[in-house]
Amino acid sequence: MQFHLNGFRTDDPMIEPAIDGAPHIEMPDAVDVLIVGSGPAGLVLAAQLSQFPSITTRIVERRAGPLLMGQADGVACRTVEMFNAFGLSERMLREAYWVNETVFWRPSADDRGAIRRTGRVQDTEAGLSEFPHVIVNQARVQEYLLDLMRRSARRLEPDYGLELADMKRDDTDEYPVYVTLRRTDEARLGEEVTVRARYVVGCDGARSRVRAAIGQTLKGDAANHAWGVMDALAVTDFPDIRLKAAIQSATKGNLLIIPREGGYLVRFYVDLGEITPENRDGIKQTRVERIIETARSILQPYTLDVKEVAWFSVYEVGQRLTERFDDAITEHGAREPRVFIAGDACHTHSAKAGQGMNVSMQDGFNLGWKLGAVLRGRSDASLLRTYSDERQPVAQELIDFDKEWSAMMAAPPKDPARPEAGGVDPAELQAYFVRAGRYTAGVATRYRPGALTGEATHQSLASGFEIGTRFHSSPVIRIADARPMHLGHVARADGRWRLYAFSDASGKALDALCDHLAASPESIMRRVTPHDADADSVIDLRAVVQTPHRDVRLEDLHAALLPRKGRYGLIDYEKAFSSDASSDIFDERGIDRERGALVVVRPDQYVAHVLPLDAFAELNAFLRPAFRTHSTCGTAR
Numbered sequence: 001m002q003f004h005l006n007g008f009r010t011d012d013p014m015i016e017p018a019i020d021g022a023p024h025i026e027m028p029d030a031v032d033v034l035i036v037g038s039g040p041a042g043l044v045l046a047a048q049l050s051q052f053p054s055i056t057t058r059i060v061e062r063r064a065g066p067l068l069m070g071q072a073d074g075v076a077c078r079t080v081e082m083f084n085a086f087g088l089s090e091r092m093l094r095e096a097y098w099v100n101e102t103v104f105w106r107p108s109a110d111d112r113g114a115i116r117r118t119g120r121v122q123d124t125e126a127g128l129s130e131f132p133h134v135i136v137n138q139a140r141v142q143e144y145l146l147d148l149m150r151r152s153a154r155r156l157e158p159d160y161g162l163e164l165a166d167m168k169r170d171d172t173d174e175y176p177v178y179v180t181l182r183r184t185d186e187a188r189l190g191e192e193v194t195v196r197a198r199y200v201v202g203c204d205g206a207r208s209r210v211r212a213a214i215g216q217t218l219k220g221d222a223a224n225h226a227w228g229v230m231d232a233l234a235v236t237d238f239p240d241i242r243l244k245a246a247i248q249s250a251t252k253g254n255l256l257i258i259p260r261e262g263g264y265l266v267r268f269y270v271d272l273g274e275i276t277p278e279n280r281d282g283i284k285q286t287r288v289e290r291i292i293e294t295a296r297s298i299l300q301p302y303t304l305d306v307k308e309v310a311w312f313s314v315y316e317v318g319q320r321l322t323e324r325f326d327d328a329i330t331e332h333g334a335r336e337p338r339v340f341i342a343g344d345a346c347h348t349h350s351a352k353a354g355q356g357m358n359v360s361m362q363d364g365f366n367l368g369w370k371l372g373a374v375l376r377g378r379s380d381a382s383l384l385r386t387y388s389d390e391r392q393p394v395a396q397e398l399i400d401f402d403k404e405w406s407a408m409m410a411a412p413p414k415d416p417a418r419p420e421a422g423g424v425d426p427a428e429l430q431a432y433f434v435r436a437g438r439y440t441a442g443v444a445t446r447y448r449p450g451a452l453t454g455e456a457t458h459q460s461l462a463s464g465f466e467i468g469t470r471f472h473s474s475p476v477i478r479i480a481d482a483r484p485m486h487l488g489h490v491a492r493a494d495g496r497w498r499l500y501a502f503s504d505a506s507g508k509a510l511d512a513l514c515d516h517l518a519a520s521p522e523s524i525m526r527r528v529t530p531h532d533a534d535a536d537s538v539i540d541l542r543a544v545v546q547t548p549h550r551d552v553r554l555e556d557l558h559a560a561l562l563p564r565k566g567r568y569g570l571i572d573y574e575k576a577f578s579s580d581a582s583s584d585i586f587d588e589r590g591i592d593r594e595r596g597a598l599v600v601v602r603p604d605q606y607v608a609h610v611l612p613l614d615a616f617a618e619l620n621a622f623l624r625p626a627f628r629t630h631s632t633c634g635t636a637r
Contacts, residue, residue: 001087001492002574005566014087016153019053027058027159027193030175032375034197035059036210038158040072040138041343041360042203043145047086048368048493050152055375057156058195062163062184062204066146069311070138071229072357073258073267074099077129078442078470079358082365085493085605088144089131096134097261099123102433103240106413106426107250114301115247119430123244125437130473130486133441136261138357161185164209165192167200169327169338174198177338199371199384201340203364208345214327216341218348220320220399225410226272226283227350228291230312233264238302241266246433248413248426252297256409265310270294271410275316288312319399319406322346325363325388336381337388340367347395349402358442359398362604363391365493369603372495378528378538379627383451390447401439408432443470447606454600454609454622461597462502462610464589471498471601474588475580477549479557480573484580487544488605495603496540497623499525501613502586503545504596509613510543513598514558516616517541524620528627534565538627542575544585546593549578 003013033049035042038061049057075083075096083089104119124133149156166180175196183191202210206218234241245257253271260267270291272283288309296304325346326337343360350356367387373379414423438444447453447468456467464472473488491498499517503510517525518535525539543561545552554562554573561575579585591597598619600609611618 002572005570006568015151016053018155019153027162027181027195028056029194030056030196031058032056032198033058033371034177034179034195034200036164036200036202037061037204037208037343037345038063038066038142038160039203039205039343039360040142040357041345041364042201043142043149044082044361044364045201045203045342045368045371046156046158046364047145047148048365048495049372050149050154050156051494052372052376053153055372057154059156059158060162060164060181061158061160063160064185065160066158067139067142070140070142071313072138072141073135073260074355074358075134075136075141076355076358076440076442077124077131077133078445079361080131080134081129081470081473081488081605082361082493083144084131084489085491086145086148087492088148091144092136092141093131093134095140095261096136097259099133099135099244099258102244102246104426104430104433105240105245105247107248107415109416112250112415115249115299117240118426121430121434123437124441128438128441128443130488135258135267140261141357161188162193164202164204164213167210167213167339171335171338198375199338199340201342201367202345203342203360204345206344206348208341210339211322211341211345214339214341215330216322216324216346218320218322218346220348221318221403225406226275226286226314226316228270228272228286228288228294228312228314229267230270230288230291231260231265231267231310232292232306233308233310234266235305235307236299236303238299238304246409246429247298248424248429249298249300250413250415252300253294254409254412255295255298268295270298272314280316283316284314286314319349319403320347321392321395321399323392325392326384328385328388337384340384340387342367342391346392347399349399350406355398355402355439355442359395362394362442362445365604366391369493369495373603373626376495377628378495383626386451389450390452393448394445397444398439401436405432405436443472445469445606452602452608452626453606454611456610458597458610458612458615461592461595461612462589462599464591465597465599465607465610467607467610469607471500471599471605471607472589474585475583476544476577476585477580478574479545479549479552479576479578480554482549487542487577487585490540490542490574491601491605493603496536496538497603497608497626498601499539499541500599500601501541501543502591502597502599503543504613505546505594507545507547509596510545511558513613513616514541514543514560518558518560520616522616522620524623524627527620527624527629535560535563536565536572536575539623542577544577544579546586547578548581552576552578 165182256269328337342363411424
């Protein structure tokens with residue numbers, strides 16, 4: 001990370017200096033953004049907004065305090081990439097269990113009452129991400145985000161013991177959403193608090209009151225299968241207890257084992273069978289003793305001695321989705337969205353694919369930078385329409401995948417002696433798991449062409465940076481200090497767009513691009529940067545050259561790659577990179593060595609466009625609608 005830009009500091013550089021008035025104790029009369037619910041979606045959104053000190057954000061939560069034991073635990077590779085942008089990945093990776101391999105067990109051919117291992121695969125496809133798939137308690141994931149918010153300039157903390165009681169909208173007001181909150185703590189039970197907000201985001205779960213207030217409903221299939229889940233400390237002779245394991249028994253049901261962080265704790269997803277109207281109430285009352293006994297019977301001939309259960313639950317989550325994730329469409333027509341929903345408030349699915357928490361957090365990340373851009377005056381309010389347009393189809397794709405995967409996980413194994421009985425071939429289950437790896441890694445999302453995603457006209461210039469997908473990082477060498485690093489790790493969750501310029505063979509096209517961006521009156525960087533701001537404060541330009549880093553003279557780099565910044569005009573030396581000799585990014589990501597390429601990346605790490613280095617007009621035409629331009633252009637200092 002970079003610090004000391006505007007003067008030497010002796011304090012912790014990870015803690016931002018507090019702005020006047022922070023922290024606030026009482027709820028103010030008006031806020032920029034009110035977030036209802038402090039689950040994963042709400043806290044990622046709040047963490048992103050906390051990086052913008054000029055924005056007043058408040059989070060209300062009906063619980064009395066932070067989550068202590070979370071339901072979700074799987075953190076996909078893509079989510080770790082996102083946490084890296086917040087500066088939180090090292091902490092997560094140090095604490096988490098790393099899912100390296102997955103094993104598959106089925107009934108033994110010699111004894112159908114016993115199970116045997118039939119397959120073992122790498123959990124995540126090689127090269128899919130520089131980060132692993134990890135397991136860590138949802139409460140800990142949320143604590144990382146809360147810590148980040150506490151270190152922000154606003155010292156942001158949730159307001160606990162408050163729930164939504166009523167909400168209405170009056171577009172004649174500067175703060176058009178009127179919210180009535182009700183206290184849930186015993187000392188002030190039932191007291192009401194009113195607050196006006198520019199925007200409200202409902203992250204308040206599957207029973208969302210915000211969703212109900214904007215007239216959206218969850219639609220889809222109800223669950224027809226029950227699962228018991230427990231986190232346990234146990235002694236067992238099952239040999240794969242520290243590997244992710246999918247187990248099919250002949251008659252006792254199926255079991256999914258997920259090792260937990262810390263080396264000892266294990267999560268068991270236990271098949272409790274089909275749900276019918278007659279047995280639904282009984283299944284909901286299932287005791288932990290039955291979950292333990294079912295797990296024991298599935299693991300035969302291995303033993304399971306549960307010493308302690310840290311947490312358990314019984315669930316039957318169906319796959320359901322709302323039509324929109326905002327209040328932009330009413331019976332009276334279209335309007336600018338002011339209220340949004342995210343996470344379980346707008347989509348629910350099973351826990352088997354491990355995507356619920358991950359997709360919810362990506363909702364928050366998508367919306368957070370857009371709210372930040374609008375509230376800081378960098379973009380028009382129309383940008384917020386893209387949130388529902390982009391995230392609703394992603395949730396639909398996940399639900400379609402989850403239906404298939406959940407059905408396979410719940411199905412009994414095929415019996416070779418009774419093929420007419422149906423079921424799932426264990427080999428088919430394993431093959432599907434491998435094919436679905438991009439979903440479970442969280443990297444299958446692809447935004448369709450639209451306002452923030454370009455057409456694939458020039459995709460061949462950088463085939464490995466697929467437009468609409470997340471920016472797939474690769475190793476490089478930073479030229480100024482010869483530091484090996486991942487190129488994608490320069491992107492922080494700071495709301496800035498990135499231009500990654502990959503040099504052409506001669507370097508002339510790269511220099512011409514730098515000339516244009518730094519000096520041309522038509523430069524999109526100059527047109528969107530406030531006159532008193534650093535040249536990279538809105539759009540961050542980085543370059544990767546083909547010349548080995550030791551052969552590059554720093555003084556030969558274009559001035560746009562050595563910008564002067566801050567009140568002292570200090571030089572930023574972290575804009576230029578060279579390919580790593582052991583892992584050439586031009587080869588790994590299919591970049592045209594002769595022509596080079598310009599890769600445009602959004603603040604949420606998704607590739608917005610791939611263009612030729614000399615496509616100045618196309619770059620301007622693509623980016624200009626996403627920004628408000630300034631009459632006085634910013635210039636490099």
